Amino acid sequence: MKKDKKVALEKAGWRVGSVRDFLGLSKAEEALVELKLTLSRSLRERRARRRLSQHQLAKLLGSSQSRVAKMEAGDPTVTIDLLVRSLLAMGTTQRELAQAIAAKSR
Amino acid sequence: MKKDKKVALEKAGWRVGSVRDFLGLSKAEEALVELKLTLSRSLRERRARRRLSQHQLAKLLGSSQSRVAKMEAGDPTVTIDLLVRSLLAMGTTQRELAQAIAAKSR
DNA sequence: CGAATATATGTCAGAACAGACATATAGTCA
DNA sequence: TGACTATATGTCTGTTCTGACATATATTCG
Numbered sequence: 001m002k003k004d005k006k007v008a009l010e011k012a013g014w015r016v017g018s019v020r021d022f023l024g025l026s027k028a029e030e031a032l033v034e035l036k037l038t039l040s041r042s043l044r045e046r047r048a049r050r051r052l053s054q055h056q057l058a059k060l061l062g063s064s065q066s067r068v069a070k071m072e073a074g075d076p077t078v079t080i081d082l083l084v085r086s087l088l089a090m091g092t093t094q095r096e097l098a099q100a101i102a103a104k105s106r
Numbered sequence: 107m108k109k110d111k112k113v114a115l116e117k118a119g120w121r122v123g124s125v126r127d128f129l130g131l132s133k134a135e136e137a138l139v140e141l142k143l144t145l146s147r148s149l150r151e152r153r154a155r156r157r158l159s160q161h162q163l164a165k166l167l168g169s170s171q172s173r174v175a176k177m178e179a180g181d182p183t184v185t186i187d188l189l190v191r192s193l194l195a196m197g198t199t200q201r202e203l204a205q206a207i208a209a210k211s212r
Numbered sequence: 213c214g215a216a217t218a219t220a221t222g223t224c225a226g227a228a229c230a231g232a233c234a235t236a237t238a239g240t241c242a
Numbered sequence: 243t244g245a246c247t248a249t250a251t252g253t254c255t256g257t258t259c260t261g262a263c264a265t266a267t268a269t270t271c272g
Binding site for chain 1: 124133134137140141144185187189190191194195197199200201204205207208209210
């Protein structure tokens with residue numbers, strides 16, 4: 001894992017490799033966090049492309065500005081579910097979603 | 107989406123074929139259900155490929171046989187988060203995940 | 213500077229989900 | 243048939259997530 005990424009993860013409050021005693025799980029957790037970051041960035045990009053404020057997007061999603069901020073910040077309390085639902089609600093297709101995930105967004 | 111709507115949808119048999127908006131699902135909800143089905147299938151395929159029983163996989167994931175069954179059945183109580191975490195725990199890479207999502211089935 | 217706007221952060225009650233367990237169903241084989 | 247194995251389904255309870263709210267921190271503009 002790259003240093004800046006690890007810093008970003010720690011900043012977001014993640015404790016990598018601490019939970020279960022299953023061998024591959026810490027690696028899986030890492031992958032999960034990466035995926036979340038990918039989706040976070042994708043969400044922010046799409047919002048920016050539409051020139052929506054967090055407040056406007058929140059209204060569109062039936063959520064709140066603070067939660068949108070947390071989605072984009074990769075906050076640990078935000079699930080992939082919420083991120084994906086938000087992306088889909090913005091009109092992202094499954095294929096586009098796949099592309100975003102594949103690209104890992106940089 | 108409301109849970110009772112999802113339940114009603116399942117009762118109507120949406121798992122077998124194309125998901126349509128005959129119950130008034132929005133495009134985003136439709137896409138979400140499709141995505142979950144895609145991930146469900148992918149999970150089942152990967153488990154089958156490894157010749158693991160649901161019980162074995164459950165133990166590997168730190169979960170239970172019943173939850174694995176629900177994951178594969180696309181049960182409404184199963185989130186995308188759980189599906190993705192399971193796939194990643196099985197060693198699926200982000201790129202492979204993207205491919206699975208892009209393919210939609212198969 | 214102060215007002216306006218956008219974004220970030222912390223907290224909390226209620227809602228949704230998780231694993232676990234019991235149990236049902238289905239297939240296999242002796 | 244009955245024992246065995248795999249999978250499906252229903253439900254419970256503790257845990258986690260969510261939207262909402264308050265509030266802090268930019269940033270812009272007059």
